[in-house]
Amino acid sequence: MRRVPTQERSRQRLERILDAADQIFSEVGYDAATTEQIAERAETSIGSVYQFFPNKSALFEALCQRYLERAQSLFERLLERTTLADSPSWSKIVDDMIDAFWSFHVDQPGFRAVWVHQNISAQLIAAGDAVNQAIATRAEEVMAFFAPDVPRSKRRIAASIVVETISAILFVAVRREPDEAKRLVAELKQMVRSYLSTILPA
Amino acid sequence: MRRVPTQERSRQRLERILDAADQIFSEVGYDAATTEQIAERAETSIGSVYQFFPNKSALFEALCQRYLERAQSLFERLLERTTLADSPSWSKIVDDMIDAFWSFHVDQPGFRAVWVHQNISAQLIAAGDAVNQAIATRAEEVMAFFAPDVPRSKRRIAASIVVETISAILFVAVRREPDEAKRLVAELKQMVRSYLSTILPA
Amino acid sequence: MRRVPTQERSRQRLERILDAADQIFSEVGYDAATTEQIAERAETSIGSVYQFFPNKSALFEALCQRYLERAQSLFERLLERTTLADSPSWSKIVDDMIDAFWSFHVDQPGFRAVWVHQNISAQLIAAGDAVNQAIATRAEEVMAFFAPDVPRSKRRIAASIVVETISAILFVAVRREPDEAKRLVAELKQMVRSYLSTILPA
Amino acid sequence: MRRVPTQERSRQRLERILDAADQIFSEVGYDAATTEQIAERAETSIGSVYQFFPNKSALFEALCQRYLERAQSLFERLLERTTLADSPSWSKIVDDMIDAFWSFHVDQPGFRAVWVHQNISAQLIAAGDAVNQAIATRAEEVMAFFAPDVPRSKRRIAASIVVETISAILFVAVRREPDEAKRLVAELKQMVRSYLSTILPA
């Protein structure tokens, strides 16, 4: 980012630009989106966009970063609420997690576009991957709480596959009919639980 | 497609164009790929590309179709080999299937690009989706063999989630280190088996 | 022209090519017409077209030539029929001439396209002009019969303007509604007669 | 037009673009003219051309419009100068008109290209036709002043043919040698006068 806004006015403008970019990218995809269009939606001039970001790609990366933070923060808020000390069942945690991320996908349609574009351009920091990795790392810690005896490497791979599966199936589900989506989410929970039950103690 | 080649020489050229397109799309993504680049890689002229395909998009769709056919044919070959009458265990089928599609992903890197791009352009027949749906339908029939009592709708959703999960995890795995990838695939088998065991009889 | 056909079969092909070119040029104009399209309409291959004509422009020029010959021949046939020796009134000749050329315009829509294109490209022999000039020269001779005393230069300019006017107004008339066209033609006769009556004796 | 310039600098640029287009179209015709060539002649970049006009065709139409306005304005200025109340002879008006439009043709060579191209592309507002029709309508009014008794339909057709004839002959004359041109114009006046004298009172 070229300039970090200090004044309130500027910060609002930056926010508007990011929101506009989010919408446009999500509506038409990275390549079809034009910087002019984004400036217009943000009700600024193209010059102002380039005052914050050196180029289109940087604008996209900032969006990725924003999603990473949002997803991580969602995860943390969730864990805080159900403090582990309360000794909830891990299957409850799984269900809550899936529900929470389901809402995340539904509420933030831009995330999809971001995720998709990342899988094209290798140059970009794979923010989608980054989100999943960050969450997998945290999930691993939670698993350590429930199954301290399982070797670390086993926990890592299990956490990884669980997070990726959830992410992937939710990704698929948003495009299905609402009814079908609901059933997919339910079945996803079932799958994750049955898998984890081969690793974690009841 | 504008012209279907009849002579051998032309058919080879067409093949070369498709292969080149496959590579380029896979390397840089749909939008960043240029038709000129594709022609060059195929060692033809841009004019020849446009003799077969009316535009860039049509070239891409032809690739999609090719992958759809390849994946379906892979699936069918697999089922034929392990004739159901031989009464194999379903878990053996699952393992074989995952191995086979893993090879498919590894050998055909272009499939990835095709799959990803489809999630952007709504106009395109979603070949990635199409592949999965086609295979899910077939998988459902296999499940019917092992669990004729499970209601149809349950089978459908189960087949769908299994296929999507396999597809998604393999998709993730190709980008990981070989060692990590191997472990992910192993764990994927485990997850699918444990999920299916809640539905299918031993 | 590259090759003059000697065999009957070839001559027919050449004729078909010229007819096709005539139609296509007339339908879409010179630039929008494609050589491929012309070959197709002529039910030949593009290669055959290029066997007769070195390029698109030459094909067009051949068409021009054909129109020049047709128009000239029309004029000659007309004069023959109304042998001057029969001492017809010149106003009768004018009327017949206008009627004949009106039919020419109506029957040969391609002539219009040819004429229009010539006024763009200066390199081309202006066949439209050529037609008019050729006919003007002949018309001048006819005027000499009726008014031997009028100086040659005066006759030349009068013939020229009469021919150009007829040509131009007929050109305009073909694009008008049939009814309007008929009135325009009638008025054209009136105008030419009133002008000529200032030069030729009754 | 995409953008209407407000600042002086832009207005000049737009003017330069139009002038350049005028020249180029007039030199090589609509199709052979390239947008790049026009930009170069206007001493701008191709991007600037496309900032004002969405495509080549729109640029052409703007030119048509400009000619229509210029021609109409010329006609009006002419009529104002020779106020009808001054009861001039109509033959004087005809002569002045022809002289004025002759200058118009000579000074604005681009008009020719515009006029010619319109006879090809049916989609375009036929500006050439438009010019003539607009002037014919006005000419009809003038005729009404001199011959209020002549029925309206007769006046209309007479105005139409006079205007078309003048337009067509001037069109031809610009391509002739200066001397020949002058004689053609003189003869044109003679023809129009002799025709009108069959309709209008002395």
Next chain:
DNA sequence: TATGAATGAGACTTCATTCAT
């Protein structure tokens, strides 16, 4: 001689980015 696949120059147009105001 006829065919039509192959070629590639070149046209139109877009859009990321700069910079004078």
Next chain:
DNA sequence: GATGAATGAAGTCTCATTCAT
């Protein structure tokens, strides 16, 4: 700091023409 006009590289696609079969 904000604006938006100007730039021009680069992309897609067409079509006249050639030449091997």
